[in-house]
Amino acid sequence: MQFSFSDEQEQFRTGLRRFLNEKSPPSEIRRLMATDTGYDRDAWKQLNTSLGLTAVQIPEAYGGQGFGFVELAIVLEEMGRALLCAPYFSTAVLAANAILNAGTEDQKQALLPGIAAGDIVATLAFTEDNGRWDSSGVALTAAEQGGGHRLNGVKSFVLDGHTADLIIVLARSPGSAGDEGLSFFIVDGKAQGLERRLLKSVDQTRKLARLTFDSVPAELLGEAGAAAAPLARTLDQAAVCLANEMVGGAEHMRQSALDYVMMRMQFGRPIASFQAVKHKCADMLVEVELAKSAAYYAAEAAAEEDAELPAIASLAKACASDAFIQTAKETIQLHGGIGFTWDNDTHLWFKRAKSSEVFLGTPVYHRELLMQRWNV
Amino acid sequence: MSEPTEESIRAEVSAWLKANWNPDLDLVQWRSLLADTGWGMPSWPKEWYGKGLPASLASAVQDEFRRIGAIGVARSGVRLLAAGTLLEHGSDALKKKFLRRILTGEDNWCQLFSEPGSGSDLAGAMTRADLKDGKWIINGQKVWTSGAHHAQYGLLLARTDWNVPKHQGLSYFIIEMEKPGVQVQPLRQMNGHATFNQVFFTDAVVPEENLVGSLGEGWKVATTTLMHERRLAADGIITGLPGKGGKQTGKAYEQERTETAKVNELYKWYPQRAGRPDLVIERAKAAGKNNDPVVRQEIAKLLTMNRAAQWTAKRARAAAQLGRVPGPEGSLGKLVGSHVARASAYVHTLINDADAMLTGEDSPMKGLIAEILVSTPAASIAGGTDEIQRNIISERVLGMPKEPVTGLDRPYKDVPKNTVS
Ligand SMILES: Cc1cc2nc3c(=O)[nH]c(=O)nc-3n(C[C@H](O)[C@H](O)[C@H](O)COP(=O)(O)OP(=O)(O)OC[C@H]3O[C@@H](n4cnc5c(N)ncnc54)[C@H](O)[C@@H]3O)c2cc1C
Numbered sequence: 001m002q003f004s005f006s007d008e009q010e011q012f013r014t015g016l017r018r019f020l021n022e023k024s025p026p027s028e029i030r031r032l033m034a035t036d037t038g039y040d041r042d043a044w045k046q047l048n049t050s051l052g053l054t055a056v057q058i059p060e061a062y063g064g065q066g067f068g069f070v071e072l073a074i075v076l077e078e079m080g081r082a083l084l085c086a087p088y089f090s091t092a093v094l095a096a097n098a099i100l101n102a103g104t105e106d107q108k109q110a111l112l113p114g115i116a117a118g119d120i121v122a123t124l125a126f127t128e129d130n131g132r133w134d135s136s137g138v139a140l141t142a143a144e145q146g147g148g149h150r151l152n153g154v155k156s157f158v159l160d161g162h163t164a165d166l167i168i169v170l171a172r173s174p175g176s177a178g179d180e181g182l183s184f185f186i187v188d189g190k191a192q193g194l195e196r197r198l199l200k201s202v203d204q205t206r207k208l209a210r211l212t213f214d215s216v217p218a219e220l221l222g223e224a225g226a227a228a229a230p231l232a233r234t235l236d237q238a239a240v241c242l243a244n245e246m247v248g249g250a251e252h253m254r255q256s257a258l259d260y261v262m263m264r265m266q267f268g269r270p271i272a273s274f275q276a277v278k279h280k281c282a283d284m285l286v287e288v289e290l291a292k293s294a295a296y297y298a299a300e301a302a303a304e305e306d307a308e309l310p311a312i313a314s315l316a317k318a319c320a321s322d323a324f325i326q327t328a329k330e331t332i333q334l335h336g337g338i339g340f341t342w343d344n345d346t347h348l349w350f351k352r353a354k355s356s357e358v359f360l361g362t363p364v365y366h367r368e369l370l371m372q373r374w375n376v
Numbered sequence: 377m378s379e380p381t382e383e384s385i386r387a388e389v390s391a392w393l394k395a396n397w398n399p400d401l402d403l404v405q406w407r408s409l410l411a412d413t414g415w416g417m418p419s420w421p422k423e424w425y426g427k428g429l430p431a432s433l434a435s436a437v438q439d440e441f442r443r444i445g446a447i448g449v450a451r452s453g454v455r456l457l458a459a460g461t462l463l464e465h466g467s468d469a470l471k472k473k474f475l476r477r478i479l480t481g482e483d484n485w486c487q488l489f490s491e492p493g494s495g496s497d498l499a500g501a502m503t504r505a506d507l508k509d510g511k512w513i514i515n516g517q518k519v520w521t522s523g524a525h526h527a528q529y530g531l532l533l534a535r536t537d538w539n540v541p542k543h544q545g546l547s548y549f550i551i552e553m554e555k556p557g558v559q560v561q562p563l564r565q566m567n568g569h570a571t572f573n574q575v576f577f578t579d580a581v582v583p584e585e586n587l588v589g590s591l592g593e594g595w596k597v598a599t600t601t602l603m604h605e606r607r608l609a610a611d612g613i614i615t616g617l618p619g620k621g622g623k624q625t626g627k628a629y630e631q632e633r634t635e636t637a638k639v640n641e642l643y644k645w646y647p648q649r650a651g652r653p654d655l656v657i658e659r660a661k662a663a664g665k666n667n668d669p670v671v672r673q674e675i676a677k678l679l680t681m682n683r684a685a686q687w688t689a690k691r692a693r694a695a696a697q698l699g700r701v702p703g704p705e706g707s708l709g710k711l712v713g714s715h716v717a718r719a720s721a722y723v724h725t726l727i728n729d730a731d732a733m734l735t736g737e738d739s740p741m742k743g744l745i746a747e748i749l750v751s752t753p754a755a756s757i758a759g760g761t762d763e764i765q766r767n768i769i770s771e772r773v774l775g776m777p778k779e780p781v782t783g784l785d786r787p788y789k790d791v792p793k794n795t796v797s
Contacts, residue, residue, distance in 0.1 A: 003687065003694035258774055273777035278770035285769060286712060289705050293687035294680070319680050367676035368669070376657055376666050376675065 020082035026345045032085035033204035039086045048118020054092045055116035063113030073244035073299035080248030087121045090159040093241045095122030098168045101230035102222035122166040125155035133361040142171035151213040161209030162198045179228035185218035203355035236313040240302045243295040243316035250324040254284045257331040291323035311373035318363040328353040389440045397446040399626020407480040416449035432697040450481030458485045460604035465589040486527035488518040493794040505534040512582040524573040538789040546594030550586040567750040649751040651720025653682045665727045678719045685712045711765040717755035
C-alpha cells in the first residue's frame with residue numbers, strides 16, 4: 001500500500017483545485033443549487049472536455065483515461081472541497097462503476113465512451129421508498145416481455161435521477177427475495193412510462209429524485225439474476241468515493257473556521273487566541289486528518305482490489321461521515337451568529353455533510369457492516 | 377561507489393547477517409559488533425556507530441533483521457532519547473563515552489525533567505546547578521521520573537543562571553544516578569505499580585564536561601529530547617507494544633529475554649496504558665458481547681480510530697521518507713494515542729460489564745483488563761498532557777496565537793514561581 005501521493009498525483013490535484021476554485025465559487029454554487037437541474041450543462045461539458053474528469057477512472061479501451069480509484073478519489077476530494085454542483089458522483093462513480101462491474105463487453109463498449117466524453121449524464125437507481133441501502137429493500141420488478149423487459153415499481157433517493165440521460169436500475173424477478181433474482185437494467189431517461197419527480201432535499205447541491213416505473217421498457221445489463229455481487233462491489237467503491245468527497249468538504253470547513261477565528265476580534269483580541277477555540281481547532285484537525293487517512297487508504301484498497309475492501313469501505317465511510325458533520329457543526333459554532341445565517345456559506349457544506357452522512361448508509365449502518373465484514 | 381538502493385542495502389545487510397549473526401553469541405558482544413559496524417543504527421552518522429543512511433533505507437535494514445530474526449541494539453526506555461539528544465548536542469567526548477553503551481544495553485537511562493512545581497511548564501525548573509571548583513553541584517527535586525531506580529544515568533534539566541529570564545537560565549546535564557547526593561524514592565501509582573519516582577539531589581556532583589550543549593542552552597537541548605520522545609511514542613517504542621513472546625533458542629536470545637524480563641517487569645503495564653485495542657474483538661467474543669449491537673458500534677468506533685491512527689502515522693513516515701515538508705499528520709500521534717487509549721478502556725468496560733469491577737485473580741485475564749482500566753489515564757498525561765498537545769498543534773501547526781505568558785522580560789529570580797500546595 002502507498003501512503004503518499006506521487007508527484008504527478010499532487011500536480012493533478014493542484015491543477016484541479018485551481019480550476020474548481022475558479023469554476024465553483026459560492027455565488028455559482030448558490031445559483032445552481034436554486035435551479036431544478038442543479039448543474040450547468042455547458043460548464044459540465046467544459047469540465048469534461050478540458051479536464052476529462054468523467055473519463056478518469058474509465059479504462060482506455062472504453063474511451064477513458066485508465067487511471068484508478070486513487071485518481072478518482074482525488075477528483076472527488078477536490079469536488080467535495082469546492083462543493084461543485086455537477087452530476088459527477090451519479091455519472092462517474094455510481095453509473096460508470098455499475099456498468100464496469102456488471103455490463104457485458106458490448107455494453108461497456110456502447111455505454112462508457114459517452115460517459116467518458118461527458119456527453120451523457122447517468123445514474124444508478126437502487127434505493128426505494130424504504131430508504132434501504134442494500135438489495136434487501138428492492139421491490140421493483142422486471143418482467144420479460146417480447147424479448148425485452150418491463151419495469152414496474154418505484155425508485156427513490158436517486159441521485160440526479162430527474163436529469164439523467166441514462167439510468168441503471170436495480171430490479172428483481174417477480175417472487176424473488178434477498179440477493180436472488182436481482183438484475184441491473186439500462187433505462188433511457190426519456191423512456192415511456194417513466195415518471196420522474198425532483199424531491200425537495202435539505203442539501204440543495206445534491207439533487208435527489210423519485211422515479212415511478214409503469215411498464216417501462218428496459219435492457220438487461222449483464223447477466224440476469226446475477227446483480228448481487230456487482231451491486232455490492234459498486235456500493236463499496238461508491239462508499240470509498242463518497243468518503244473521499246466528504247474529507248474534501250471537511251477540510252474546507254476546518255480551514256474556513258480557522259480563517260474566520262484568526263480574523264474575528266472579541267474582548268480586544270482575536271478569538272483564535274482563546275484556548276477553548278484553539279483546542280477546538282486542534283481537535284478538528286485531528287478528526288479530519290484521521291478521516292483523510294482512512295479515505296486515502298480505502299482508495300488504495302479499491303485501486304488494488306484488496307480483499308479487505310468491503311470492510312475498509314465501510315470503515316472509511318463511517319469515519320468520514322462523522323468527521324464531516326462534526327467539523328461542519330463546529331465551524332458554525334466558531335462563526336457565532338453569522339454562522340447561522342443563509343448568507344454565510346458554512347450551511348452549504350453543513351447540509352452536504354448531512355446528506356452525505358445518510359447517503360449510502362449512516363455511520364451506524366456502516367459500523368455494523370464493518371463488524372460483520374470483520375466476522376465479529 | 378554508487379549510491380545504495382533499497383535492494384542493494386537489503387542484499388548487503390542480509391549477507392552480513394548471514395556471515396555474522398549467531399544466536400549463541402553473548403548479547404553485549406553481539407550488540408557491540410552492531411554498534412561498531414553501524415548495522416545497529418544505520419541512520420546514525422558513520423562516525424558515530426551508524427551508516428549515515430536515510431530513514432527509508434534504515435527501515436529496510438530493520439526489516440531484514442526482523443526477517444532473519446536477528447536481535448537488534450537495545451532500544452527500551454529513555455536510552456534512545458538520550459542518544460538522539462547526544463547526537464545533536466553532545467560533545468565528542470560525551471558521544472564517545474555514552475553512545476556505544478546505550479546501544480549495547482549496558483546502561484539504563486532516565487529523564488529528570490518534571491519537578492513538583494513544573495510539569496507542563498518545564499521551563500520553570502527550580503533544581504539548581506552551581507559550578508564550584510570545576511564541578512557542578514546539584515540541589516533540588518525531580519518527580520514522576522520513570523525508571524530512575526534502575527538507571528545509571530539521568531538527563532537533567534537544571535537552572536544555572538537566575539539573573540536571566542526563565543528559558544535562558546537552564547542547562548542540560550548528564551548525571552550519574554548511583555552516586556552520593558542522589559536519592560531515589562519510588563512512587564506508587566494508581567495502578568499499583570511503582571514505575572516512576574521522586575528524586576532528591578543534595579549536593580550531588582556532576583563533572584563539568586557532562587554539560588550537554590552550551591551553558592544556558594538547556595531549553596533548546598530539552599526540546600530536542602521532547603521531540604524524540606513524541607516521535608518514538610508515536611512509533612510505539614516508549615509506550616511498548618505487546619512482545620512477540622519469542623521461542624528462539626540461543627544464548628543471545630536467552631540473555632535478551634532475561635534483560636526484557638528484568639527491565640520490563642516494571643513496564644509490563646505500559647502496553648495496557650495504550651488501551652489494548654488489539655484485545656477487544658477476542659474479549660468481546662469470549663464474553664459473548666459480540667452480538668450486542670451497542671457494544672458492536674463502540675468496538676467499530678474504536679477500531680476505526682485505531683486503524684486511522686496507524687495509517688496517519690504511516691502517511692507521516694512516507695512523507696518524511698520522500699523528504700517532503702512534514703504535513704500536520706506528523707504532529708497528531710500523541711493526542712490520538714490518548715484518544716485511542718480512552719476509547720479502548722471504555723469498550724473494555726462495556727465488554728466485561730460486571731467483571732470490570734474486579735481485579736487480580738477474580739477478574740478477566742488475571743487482572744489484565746483491570747490494569748487497562750486503571751492505566752489508561754497515564755496516556756493523556758505522560759510525555760505532555762492532551763491540553764499541552766492541543767496548544768502545540770494549534771500554535772505550531774495551525775499558526776494560532778500563543779498562550780499569554782508573563783515574566784519573560786525579567787530575571788527568573790524576580791518572577792513569581794509556580795508553587796506547590
Ligand atoms: C506515567 C508517567 C510517567 C512519567 N514519566 C516522566 C519521566 O520519566 N520524566 C519526567 O520528567 N516526567 C515524567 N512524567 C511527568 C509528566 O511529563 C507530567 O506529569 C506532565 O507533563 C504534566 O505535568 P504536571 O504533572 O506537573 O501537571 P500540570 O502541568 O500541573 O498540569 C495539570 C493540568 O493542567 C493542565 N494545564 C497545565 N498547563 C496548561 C496550559 N498551558 N494550558 C492548558 N492546560 C494546562 C494540564 O493539561 C493538566 O490537565 C511522567 C508522568 C506520568 C503520568
